[in-house]
Amino acid sequence: SQQGEEDPQALSIQEGENATMNCSYKTSINNLQWYRQNSGRGLVHLILIRSNEREKHSGRLRVTLDTSKKSSSLLITASRAADTASYFCATDKRHGSRLTFGEGTQLTVNP
Amino acid sequence: DAGITQSPRYKITETGRQVTLMCHQTWSHSYMFWYRQDLGHGLRLIYYSAAADITDKGEVPDGYVVSRSKTENFPLTLESATRSQTSVYFCASSGDWTENYGYTFGSGTRLTVV
Numbered sequence: 007s008q009q010g011e012e013d014p015q016a017l018s019i020q021e022g023e024n025a026t027m028n029c030s031y032k033t034s035i036n037n038l039q040w041y042r043q044n045s046g047r048g049l050v051h052l053i054l055i056r057s058n059e060r061e062k063h064s065g066r067l068r069v070t071l072d073t074s075k076k077s078s079s080l081l082i083t084a085s086r087a088a089d090t091a092s093y094f095c096a097t098d099k100r101h102g103s104r105l106t107f108g109e110g111t112q113l114t115v116n117p
Numbered sequence: 118d119a120g121i122t123q124s125p126r127y128k129i130t131e132t133g134r135q136v137t138l139m140c141h142q143t144w145s146h147s148y149m150f151w152y153r154q155d156l157g158h159g160l161r162l163i164y165y166s167a168a169a170d171i172t173d174k175g176e177v178p179d180g181y182v183v184s185r186s187k188t189e190n191f192p193l194t195l196e197s198a199t200r201s202q203t204s205v206y207f208c209a210s211s212g213d214w215t216e217n218y219g220y221t222f223g224s225g226t227r228l229t230v231v
Contacts, residue, residue, distance in 0.1 A: 037216075050222070054216075054217055
């Protein structure tokens, strides 16, 4: 079964708007990671947040983690057409162990 | 995807045939993984490895075999391919010193079993 579940499954916005994607998980985690996948390509790591962290920033990305609710959100600010991709959250219990993925959010940014 | 390569990029095989998907990484990463990606199921872990000669089953290992005689290679073999194994297969790796950078994925192998 999938550890992470993303919400929404699909999101369509205009360029310049912010995009927010949510992820929920079921069991305790070591860290939570977000990945991007462009159509027909492999996954690219975006950002990692540890279980003892609450918020992290990287460029236009902002990730929050609420371990009490077992949920995370990914915010992409000032979106661009090039941000169009699928976004996945993934969790592990320790580094090097199985990384469990959700089913992803398909983001479309319209120019 | 520099540093981790998968081959072939595309493969069509017949039901019942044995097929091997290759994965090679140049970073001496300890950890390597095989996932399959299907519509409606996201990415599911098939097998993973913590080091050479150490492998473990993931979520969907049936019908697959792996080996890891060298740190840099982690081939995945379908012993007798079935149509249900039609999928996109991704290899990934991670090192002890790269925890903050997540896992690095290859470009994938699109396998079709006819």
